[in-house]
Amino acid sequence: MSYQFIHFDSYAREGSKQSKTVTKKNGDKITTTKQVKSIRQILEEQARIEAACPHIDQPRRPGLLYGVPPMEVLPMVEEWAENAKDAQGRRLRKDGLCALVGVASLPREMEDDFPQFAEDTLAWLKEKYGDRLKSVIVHDDEAHPHLHFTVVPRIGERFDDIHDGYKASKQVKQEGKKKGEQNLAYIEAMRAVQDDFSNRVAMSHGLTRIGPGRRRLTxxxxxxxxxxxxxxxxxxxxxxxxxxxxxxxxxxxxxxxxxxxxxxxxxxxxxxxxxxxxxxxxxxxxxxxxxxxxxxxxEKAKKESDKEKKKAETYAQKAKEWADQRVATVGNQITVQKEKTKELERDLEKEQEKSKGLGEVVAWYEKKFGIAPGNFNKLKK
The missing domain is CATH 1.20.81 (Receptor-associated Protein)
Structure with a gap:
């Protein structure tokens, strides 16, 4: 395949045949039919299951850049599809779209730039789709290094919610506009997505807006x-x-x-x-x-940075000295306090001994004479 810096496709649980009729300038009509794969077949191809990729001479195991491996996305797709309803409340048909799959690639001569390109693309995808982005894998066994990403709607959402083109087309339809205007809205929305990716990712890697596609340019x-x-x-x-x-x-x-x-x-x-x-x-x-x-x-920024770094190191050293001094001071205070506490404990023990002896004297007087000595009150039992 030729490289395309980003491209989107939509898939259902079951594959289908799509026919397209084109009228040539001489009036002849030509109809072409193509077989569209199911989401399972696409995920099997991503996973490089042997029977699913006969077009690859030497399939190699893909690298997982984000999320889960391709085949682990399939149950997520099935769960969403089983819970999906159309505008009339009807269950989603087997050929109803349920997953958005895309590819982003670089020409082979730029393969050294691909790791950073992949990381930048992933950041863009995560910002755009959030937790709907389920898997991003990398292939390097075709003509150009590329990544595949798979997006699944959240439970309760419509497929239109993750596809800019269908969302725009649906909105125009709800406004009562004709099919031609709906198609135009679809094209403009998808072009806006391409423009956003070009401005925020592809351009910084030296890629032109359309990639290798043929255009009428001088x-x-x-x-x-x-x-x-x-x-x-x-x-x-x-x-x-x-x-x-x-x-x-x-x-x-x-x-x-x-x-x-x-x-x-x-x-x-x-x-x-x-x-x-x-x-x-x-x-x-x-x-x-x-x-x-x-x-x-x-260079100027480097010097300023060095200056700030030295200032920070000075502050850090002073802070350490202050902390060490504070620890030493607190340690001394604790030692002094412990000594005072021991003195108090010794004084308390002495007083307790005195009290004990005095109590014995009072008890003896009480028993012997029925009264306490001196100014002691009588102890009644």
Whole structure:
């Protein structure tokens, strides 16, 4: 397969045949029919069960990036489908859609970037789908490294709740609009998802908006888009210069500086018309290294970070000295208090001995004379 930085499909518990009729310019109608797989077949293919992937010469066990292995998703799909109801309260048909499955990939020549691309894609998926995201696995046994993700609605939700296109189409239908407008709403919603992923993930890895798909672009336009993607990719690389050294302030400033440079370049490009491709392509060629200005910002941030680090170490040392002194002082106070307590205990024992002796004297007087000696009151029994 050719690489597509992200693509979505929907599946039901049972496979089906889908027919499509296209009318050519000469009036001829051509109908094509394709067999759509069931969600079980798709998950078996993801899991690389031998019978399910005859198109792979040497299937290799997939890597689990997030969630559960593919076949453990199947019971979750079944549970949701058994509890799902349509708008009229009817149970979901066997060919009713119940899982959203997608793929995101990079061209083979960028395979060294795939681990970070996969992590960035996972972060985007988790933010978008939350706990509906059940499994993300990685394959490296086809033409391009790629990941598969599977999304299942929560119990009580509709399938439309996890599919932007169907949700938008349904809303337009409820507004009483015609089929053509419903289809347009579907296309626009899915395009918005692609745009969001492109802006937040793919662009930073140097990928263009559509990937390898054929479009009616001039060579200059294609170069311009490639250059823009390269800009964002290199902006991220500039931030990594600071990241590897562990200077968070440097990261922030480098990113901000890179964004400013990119924005300035794009503003200038607006007035270049058809020359934008060549101009941006030439300018992008210098982006394999960070600019001197950005490096200066990073170096400045490094020095500031070192200064703050030394200040923190001084505070830490003073705090330790104070703590040690405090512990010693408290220890001395405890020792003194223990000595005082022992003295009090000895005094108490003496008084108890005196009291005991006095009690014996009083008891003897009581028994002998019936009265206590001196000013003692009589003890009555």
């Amino acid at each position: 060579r200059a336009q294609w170069k311009a888009e490639k250059a823009q993607a390269r800009f964002f990719s290199n902006a991220k690389a500039v931030a990594k210069v600071a990241s590897k050294q562990g200077y968070k302030d440097g990261i922030h400033k480098a990113e901000e500086k890179a964004k400013t440079i990119i924005q300035e370049a794009q503003e200038q490009a607006k007035g270049l018309g058809s020359k934008i491709g060549g101009w941006l392509a030439g300018l992008a060629g210098a982006w394999h290294k960070p600019t001197a200005e950005v490096l200066a910002e990073v």
